[in-house]
Amino acid sequence: MPELAEVEYHRKQWDSLVGQMVCDVHVNPRARIFREIDISLLVDSLRGARLKTSLRHGKRMRFDFAGDVYLGIQLGMTGAMRRLPQSQLSMLDRHDHLVLETAKDLFVFRDSRMFGLVRYAHDAESLSWWPDDKPDVGSSRYTFERMNAFLMRRQQSPIKNVLLDQEGFPGVGNWMADEICWRARIDPRMRCIQLSDAEREALFEAVREVAVDALRVIGKDYSTPPNDWLFTHRWKDGGNCPRPACKAAPLRREKIAGRTACYCPECQE
Numbered sequence: 001m002p003e004l005a006e007v008e009y010h011r012k013q014w015d016s017l018v019g020q021m022v023c024d025v026h027v028n029p030r031a032r033i034f035r036e037i038d039i040s041l042l043v044d045s046l047r048g049a050r051l052k053t054s055l056r057h058g059k060r061m062r063f064d065f066a067g068d069v070y071l072g073i074q075l076g077m078t079g080a081m082r083r084l085p086q087s088q089l090s091m092l093d094r095h096d097h098l099v100l101e102t103a104k105d106l107f108v109f110r111d112s113r114m115f116g117l118v119r120y121a122h123d124a125e126s127l128s129w130w131p132d133d134k135p136d137v138g139s140s141r142y143t144f145e146r147m148n149a150f151l152m153r154r155q156q157s158p159i160k161n162v163l164l165d166q167e168g169f170p171g172v173g174n175w176m177a178d179e180i181c182w183r184a185r186i187d188p189r190m191r192c193i194q195l196s197d198a199e200r201e202a203l204f205e206a207v208r209e210v211a212v213d214a215l216r217v218i219g220k221d222y223s224t225p226p227n228d229w230l231f232t233h234r235w236k237d238g239g240n241c242p243r244p245a246c247k248a249a250p251l252r253r254e255k256i257a258g259r260t261a262c263y264c265p266e267c268q269e
């Protein structure tokens with residue numbers, strides 16, 4: 001499932017649409033990703049529109065067109081944004097649900113399992129689906145005070161679950177939550193109320209660091225993170241902690257409230 005940095009990478013695939021005019025719009029009208037909008041309204045608004053800018057917030061993207069047209073996209077499980085040459089129009093298939101055609105290019109939103117979502121607003125006042133008031137963890141507006149206030153509201157929940165809550169940690173998904181706990185040396189099963197002041201500080205540092213590192217490595221060009229991140233060791237059974245002091249301690253994989261968490265029993269006690 002795409003998290004903050006993966007979504008940033010996908011957003012950038014449509015970067016070169018900025019300044020261009022959409023000549024035509026192709027949709028698969030039965031696709032579930034359009035379940036919340038009137039498709040004909042969307043198509044009419046986008047045809048002839050020029051993209052001004054694009055934004056990302058947490059796992060959401062927004063594309064702002066001239067004339068107060070706002071397109072929102074969430075990737076869900078399998079969504080992907082692509083840019084293809086216009087000559088490939090006839091090669092698109094049934095998973096390419098939304099295609100913006102310009103004079104030279106095709107900007108495609110593809111989603112095989114259709115857990116993604118397309119939204120639309122025709123003026124700034126209708127942007128209720130855009131969570132402007134809650135800065136995402138990659139933003140400099142995301143502060144320790146904001147994080148701590150959220151932890152206080154979720155005192156009895158395991159920290160791993162709280163990290164996955166988009167209300168408090170917009171953009172964090174499963175691998176980021178594991179990486180954050182590992183870097184902060186916090187056992188993901190701990191309840192928020194059990195965290196000391198020093199652990200809260202360490203948690204905040206790790207949230208910011210993982211967000212910045214993920215955007216720099218994955219968000220830039222989908223590179224594989226280096227070996228000294230938990231990321232490269234956590235995906236399957238048999239991984240070892242990359243922290244030198246742990247001397248390749250076997251990582252533990254365990255379900256915490258329905259999600260698989262991976263952590264090191266040596267350094268996350």
Ligand SMILES: [Zn+2]
Pocket residue numbers: 241242243246249264265266267268
């Ligand atoms: Zn370790």
